Each structure stands twice: as C-alpha cells, then as structure tokens.
Amino acid sequence: MEEKGRFKIEIPLDLAQKCVKCGLCKSVCPSYHGEEGSYARGRLALAEMVVKGELPLNEEVAAQWNECAMCRRCEWVCPNDVHYKDVLVEARELQEKKLGRDFISRAGLKSLEFMQSDLGRKVLKAAGKLSALLPSEVKTPLPTGAVKFMPKPHGKPFGIRGKVFKAEEEKGRLLFFTGCMIDVFYGNTGESVIKLMNKLGYTVVVPEDIKCCGAPHLYHGNVEAFERLKEHNLKEIDRHEFDAIVVACPTCGGALIEDYGRDWKVYDFAQIVFEEGENSRFKGANERLTFHVPCHSYTAMKVNPSVFYGVMERVEGAEVAKAEKAQSCCGFAGLWSIKNPKLSEKVQREKMEDFKETKADFILTTCPGCVLQLRDGVRKFGNPQEAIHLADYLAERME
Template sequence: MSHYIEPKLTIELAHQCVKCSACRQVCPTYSVVKEERSSPRGRLALAEAVVDGILPLTEDIAAQWNQCAMCRRCEWICPNEVEYKEIMFRARNMAKEKSKKDYFKNVVFKGLAMMGNPLTKIGMKFAPALMEAYGKMLGKEVPEYNAVYIDVGIPKYAKLMPKPSAKPFGLRGKEVKSEKSKGRLLFFTGCMIDAFQGKVGESVLKLMEKAGYDVVVPKDIRCCGAPHLYSGEIDSFNKLMKHNKQEIDKYQFDYIVVACPTCGGALKEEYKYPVKDFAEILEEEGFFTFRGKGEKVTFHFPCHSYTAMKTDPNVFRNVLKNVKDANYVEGEEAMMCCGFAGYFSVANYEVASELQKRKIEDLKKTQATYVLSDCPGCVLNLADGMYKHGDYKNVKVMHLAEYLAERLEDESVSEERK
C-alpha cells in the first residue's frame, strides 16, 4: 500500500466550490474578521484564481490561506461536499515560499515530528523538573490545573502549559487484557497524551478494559502528522505516515481507538484505518454505571470530532446524560471552534484570542463547574482561556475520558497489564 499524499493542487479540486456562501455562517475566522477573503468561499476563490493563472501567488494570498483554522466546519455545512481540506493543505504547500518565515513554527513542527523517538524520550524525563523550576523563578504556578502560566512578554506566546507527565510516553508498549475480550483495540495515544496528559491515556485504557476489550499501545509511533498536513508540510506528513503505518501494521486489531479527533481524522482519512472514538465504544456498549456528585457539567464539541472523524455529536451527549447525579447543560455555542487549532492560536493570535474569549463567555453562561472536551488540544486551550477570562479556581477543565474514569461506580478492572 502506498504511503504517499499527492501535493499538487489540481484544477479539478480548485474548481469544486460553487460560491453559494453557506460556509460563511459557520466559519470561525470569518465571524471575527468579516472580510470575504477570510471566509472559506473567499480562500477557495483565491486558490482557483491562482491555479487558473488569473492571479499571481503573493504573500498576501498566502497569508489569507494561513489564517484559516482548518476546523473544517465549512465541509460540515457544505451542500456540495467541497473537499476544503484537500484544497487548502495543497494551497498552503504551494505557498510555502511566499509565506513569511516563522522560525518558532519550524521548531514546533520539527519537535512534533520527533515526538516519541529516543532523543525526545530522554529529554522529556527532565521536562517536569525544568517546568517546576521555571514556574518558581519566572512563570506562575497554577495548581488548580497542575500547570504553569508561561509569559515571556510577547502576548501570542503567553500560554497556560500543563506540566509534563511524570512518566512521558509511559503508555507505550502497554497491553490490557479484559476478562470479556469482545475484541482487540489499538490505542493511538497522540503527542499531547503521551507527553502531557498521561492520566487521560490511562483513563482510556481503564474504560476500554471495562467495556470488555483487549487494548495494545504501539511502542514506536510518532506524531500522526495532521498538524504538518494541515499546514501544507506534505513531505513531513508522508514521512510520518510511512513510519507510523509500518509500526501499526505489526499489530493485530479490530479498530484503532483514539481520544484525540485530529489524530483520529488523519488515521481514518489518510491512513485508511478503521477508527473509533473511545466515547463511541462506550455508547455501543450501553455505558456503565457512572456516578457524579451533583455537579453541573458542560461539553465543548471539538470541530474535528464531527468534521474529520464524523462522530455523531449525540454520542457525547448520550454518554454525559447517562452519568448519574450529574447535570449536563449545553452552551449555545458548544459546537463553535474554541480558537486553538494547534499553531493557529499563535500564528493568528488576535483572531484566536477573540474566539477563545467568546467560547469562555458561552461556557460561563452554563454555570457548569466542569468543562469537558474530547480533544487534548481543546482541553489545553479551554484551560488557558478559563485562566485568562474565567473562574479557573472553581471551574475544572478536563478531558472527557478522565472525567468518566473517575466516576466509574464499579471500579473492578483486572490487574493483568503488561
């Protein structure tokens, strides 16, 4: 099987959009900027004009393409099923030479590509101590989220960062055996869970074992490559996909299970594997007994859960409504982008900040004490937003898997773990 995504933007792809403007209703960047060229329709029109030779590819056009969050909500609403992602990542690839140099972005993307290799595993062992020292000397400790607020004096880099896991990449190579053994799952952890949110990964294993599945975590996976693909770094994506497929194909499994819809989307669409969100499996199994403590809970639907993975939003609603003694309440803009979108929140700081503020205001209206999501990146951004604009001392932002695992009424799971 080929491990290759074609980088060329063809005329056939570029001409898919019929300019109906339905996408403008749901585009997060257009809702802030209010300019036609900042809408999906506008960006596609620019791509079409460049491919047709009507317009030269300029730095300004490249900037318009790079301002997109790649949430893909336009695809979700499009009546003509325009392949926006397919067009846009190829347009960005075409525009790399015209885009402003961003050295910090290059460092971030190279770091992601190295995630999980021996060098990063060694480096991450020292990261918790370094973060601790930084928090005491220059940053600000935020114990409510087990995080450090990093501020180097440049607003777009001022972020609430979770402390690295005590055992980074500690889930790699683990196997869980269930007494029921309904099937075998391969858990693709993803970079955020591997490095920062290890408890989320442990929670997924616990829930899947409870659901009756054997689970294996591959030893030598790298970043799924979705951030690189969406940014137009197609060569980097192809290399990561080739490496990951070679590792994944060593294992026998019925489905890949994920707790990150961006990873899940890439594994499903580009890698062509059967993929399920862990919450889908919980719903299929009819749930278990989850019991809350009278708390009010709200949920942020990650864009890629219903656009890239095409998971029915009702899956998450149903899971949460079946937590006893907890009150699920949904925000008016629960399905709107939170403004993270990976490096987008740095490269397009003003737009991303406005989207983040709107999201936090909507969450505050629910008066929920628990804000949950199914995406590690969204969890990070919502925690950052709650720290900057909300009541972070009294509102807990968590990944859905961690929340559910803590509320399992019957804790009986086997201890057989390799």
C-alpha cells in the same frame, strides 16, 4: 507535475470550482473578520485565481490562507461537498515551495517530530521528573506576543507505550493511538482511556514507537513530512494484531481515517462507551456538566455529537447543560492560536462567555488540544469551572 504520496503539488482547480459561492461557510468560520479572503469562499477564490494565473502567489495571498484554522467547519455546512481541506493542503504546499515556511510553523512542526524522537523522549522523561515542582499550567509568553497557560510535562511521559493492558474477560482488542499531547502532557488521560476500555472488556495495545500522526504537518502543507511520519506509523501499527483503533484525540483519528489509506475501524473512545449502553454507568455527585464538541470529531471523524451527550447522560447524579455555542471552534487549532493570537483570543473569549452562561461545574471535551485551550480560557477569563477531558471525568466516576 511533481507528486508526493497521494497529494500533488498543484491546487486542484476542479475541487475549488465546486464552490457555488453561497457564502454559508461565512457563518461558521472562526477566522472570519469581515474580509472576503478571511473565510473559505474567499480562500477558494484566491486559489482559483492563482491557478489561472490571474493573481501571483505572494505574501498577501499567503496571509489569507495562513489565517485558516483548518477546523473544517466549512466542509460540515457546505451544500456542495467542497473538499476544502484538500484544496488548502495543496495551496499551502505550493505556498511553501514558492515562499518558504514561516518561523513559527517551521519550529512548531519540528518540535512535534523532536518530541517523538529517541533524544526527545529522553529529554521529556528527564523533564517529567521535575514536573512535580511546577503548577498544573505554566504561564508561558509566546513569540507572537501572546501568553498562554501551557500544561506542564507529565510526570511519566510515554509511560504507557509498548504495553498491553488486558481486560479480565476479553471481548475485543483495541490498538490505542495515543497522540503527542497525551504522550507528553496528558498521560493521565491515556490511563483513563485504558481504564474505561478494560472495564468494558477490551484489551488495549499501546505500540512502543508511534510518532506524531502527521496531521499538523499535512494541514500546514508539509506533505513530505506527513508521508514520512505516516510510513513510519504504518510499519509500527502493522506489527500488532487488533480489531479496531481507539483514539482520544479527533485530529489523530481523522488522519487515520482519511489519510492513511487503510480500511481500519477507528473509534473515538466515547463511541465505544456509548455503544456499550447499560454496561457503562457512572456515578456523579450532583454536578452540572457542559460539553465542547471538538471540530475534528465531527468534521474529520464524522462522529455525531449526540454520542457525547448520550455518554454524559449516563452519569447518575449529574445534570447536562448544553451550551449555545457547544459546536463552535474553541480557538486553539494547534499552531493557529500562536500565529493568530488576536483571532484566537476573540474566539476563546466568546466560548468562555457562552460556557459561563451554562453555570456548569465542568466543561468536558474529547480533544487534548481543546483541553489546553479551555483551561487557558478558564484562567484568563475567570470562569468558575473546571475544563477536563471526558475520559478523565468518566474514569473517576466508574461504577
């Protein structure tokens, strides 16, 4: 049996068999469309049948696994603590070994590695100089026939890398794991996180050569690439002294907590803002707020959603309106929205209709990928709202 890191190239039958077939996961799965194989219970059953030799691993089976968004909401509601992520990672790795990787996954994952290479950073920095000529979102046709409003490159991509941002009265030192989307597209969000942490008394260290966290690769079953990225990042992080790691992307945070094998303290920036209590106050302007809870914030990072609402309630002069489907998937899930455009748009439409009902001025969230999807949804479905990362909203309203 071949091994790579802490994952093995086999489907862990014992984990799959923990599923008691209750079907509760059906109620929260964004990809469920009426077929048994389109949600967690069915996908686990397929994995079990493949392991037992009752079913060949063919394109039909792979298609069911590929429709999974890996939001992990099934884990969140599972009464039997089935580690669905571990099973699907193994299944997709086995699938890759036997059937190969589809073009979109291969190109998408390679692009993440290219962005964080020396050449990729030079290309993106050059592109950033031209970004002022582009609208904030660019209408982009995708290989699967979908069209998305994609963010333009930031004017100064990787602009905060390799720097230390000191607090006036330091009470702690945080290492900021920025993540690819903040590095390349949402640099202002990175600056906002630093501004908030400095205000609260934390010096922020941003490593020079962090690469992609590897979670997209791991979730697609490309364990070899994940292990390579992880080892690089561990060496880079170990060069610095810090009390805790702060993130503004819950997928990165989840990978650091679950898959890097270190006993770090890893916080969503909003957790730090929340824990500061009365030290963190903000001034609104009679606006109405609603919030999209990113799936990985509560499934991977285990952050209680009450943290985000508690932070928003500290904005004086703002009203918080909780959406009915605030904790449901937005339909992005990285490459999933490109590979499964119809499923993604169905989920996205439902979210935007729900947010419209809140009559909020701002849709806030704490995931750059969700920001992309929500802004795309605002444009597509005509919501009279602005979708923005919570860090940017708060940094603009600090007292």
